[in-house]
Amino acid sequence: MEPLVNASGLRCERDARALFSGLDLALEPGEILELRGPNGAGKSTLLRILAGLYPDYEGELSVAPFTYLGHKPGINPRLCVADNLIYLARLAGTADIEQIASTLERVGLAGFEPLGCDALSAGQLRRVALAGLLLRPRPLWLLDEPFTALDEAGIALVEALLGAHARGGGAAICATHQSLSSVPARTLTL
Amino acid sequence: MSPFATQLRRDLRALLRAPGDIVNPLAFFLLVIALFPMGVGPDPALLSGLAPGVVWILALLATLLGVEAMYQQDHGDGSLEQLVLEARPLYLAVLGKALAHWLLTGLPLIAVAPLAALMLSLPVAQLGDLLLALMLGTPTLALLAGIGAALTLGANRGGLLIALLILPLYVPVLIFGAAASQSGGFGGSPAFPLLILCALLAASVTLAPFAIAAALRIAVEH
Numbered sequence A: 001m002e003p004l005v006n007a008s009g010l011r012c013e014r015d016a017r018a019l020f021s022g023l024d025l026a027l028e029p030g031e032i033l034e035l036r037g038p039n040g041a042g043k044s045t046l047l048r049i050l051a052g053l054y055p056d057y058e059g060e061l062s063v064a065p066f067t068y069l070g071h072k073p074g075i076n077p078r079l080c081v082a083d084n085l086i087y088l089a090r091l092a093g094t095a096d097i098e099q100i101a102s103t104l105e106r107v108g109l110a111g112f113e114p115l116g117c118d119a120l121s122a123g124q125l126r127r128v129a130l131a132g133l134l135l136r137p138r139p140l141w142l143l144d145e146p147f148t149a150l151d152e153a154g155i156a157l158v159e160a161l162l163g164a165h166a167r168g169g170g171a172a173i174c175a176t177h178q179s180l181s182s183v184p185a186r187t188l189t190l
Numbered sequence B: 001m002s003p004f005a006t007q008l009r010r011d012l013r014a015l016l017r018a019p020g021d022i023v024n025p026l027a028f029f030l031l032v033i034a035l036f037p038m039g040v041g042p043d044p045a046l047l048s049g050l051a052p053g054v055v056w057i058l059a060l061l062a063t064l065l066g067v068e069a070m071y072q073q074d075h076g077d078g079s080l081e082q083l084v085l086e087a088r089p090l091y092l093a094v095l096g097k098a099l100a101h102w103l104l105t106g107l108p109l110i111a112v113a114p115l116a117a118l119m120l121s122l123p124v125a126q127l128g129d130l131l132l133a134l135m136l137g138t139p140t141l142a143l144l145a146g147i148g149a150a151l152t153l154g155a156n157r158g159g160l161l162i163a164l165l166i167l168p169l170y171v172p173v174l175i176f177g178a179a180a181s182q183s184g185g186f187g188g189s190p191a192f193p194l195l196i197l198c199a200l201l202a203a204s205v206t207l208a209p210f211a212i213a214a215a216l217r218i219a220v221e222h
Helices: A041-050 A082-089 A097-106 A122-135 A152-167 B003-017 B017-042 B042-078 B077-086 B089-118 B125-150 B158-180 B191-220
Strands: A004-016 A017-027 A030-034 A058-063 A065-070 A141-142 A171-175 A186-189
Touching: A004 A041, A017 A041, A030 A041, A041 A058, A041 A065, A041 A141, A041 A171, A065 B077, A082 A097, A082 A122, A082 B003, A082 B077, A097 A122, A097 B003, A122 A152, A152 A171, B003 B017, B003 B042, B003 B089, B017 B042, B017 B089, B042 B077, B042 B089, B042 B125, B042 B158, B042 B191, B077 B089, B077 B191, B089 B125, B089 B191, B125 B158, B125 B191, B158 B191
Parallel strands: A030 A171, A030 A186, A065 A141, A141 A171
Antiparallel strands: A004 A017, A004 A058
């Protein structure tokens, strides 16, 4: 099977300091990779390189179609939950608008469609972003600290979503400071 | 749905939720125009000579007012990252964004322009040419303002920087826009400046989205 991520000899310098060099990375379908490391180790930068959001690196890289979820949720606070999700799904060309209600139910926000996103808490915004992730069915997830601002139920939810994604033949790379407890995952420490 | 229609719909909705971004530039436009008769005196002959130039200069400034907020918001909440990653092609999405901005800031400006012309004693016979010139010129202004806003994302005090970057680019639109609205400019016929405005619009619709898209990529790639 083709690996979903194939990187060899990745090297990245930031502010004249090598974040990593000679990094090899291959991710098969069904695998979940935890990116660990202290603050500033380059976890986010590596994810951004994989997502094509940080061009300043050396090495070979091929990445399957992915959805990237960064520090910022990518949700416009002026729009309601449904408008944000419709927009994301249509932009990605995977417009399955019918699924919005059931997806919101999966992330614990059933019935939140008409609410303005400026009325949501940080954790709820994260959950809306997770719904946006689920609405775009892609083999690879690149998640930068997906547990930020989430409560215990939210953390369990992310782990359950990751597990289901891996069982369905997807793969994910998670930058996190909190180890995944209920899903089998490989760890890469930067 | 194409990225163009998707982005247009989304930005129209987002802008309508923030009426201040629409109303403030309009209020600025009308207020400053109302100051002119008080500053230079109420002589109709003097005012009507100044009118096209004054309306155009204020239209330039008004288009600069709202555009920063639009891109800053998307940059701040992470929407811009998703836009750059997901929109294929980004060009069309950016064009949709610019059209949404123009529909809710440029078009209302044209709607209140007759009132501005009245305050400046512009002869009614010239009003049609002024409105036509604004119709052709303000979309170009909105697109150029988009370039400035995208380039200054992440910069402190972006607003002033946008003005410094973009106002020189506005000069051709100002010259031909004001000429089209003035009697006797370019041999008395407004056709020539209006055609130039058409050409500028065609060039900016085709080229400006490339520049905006490139600037947005730079803004999110760090």
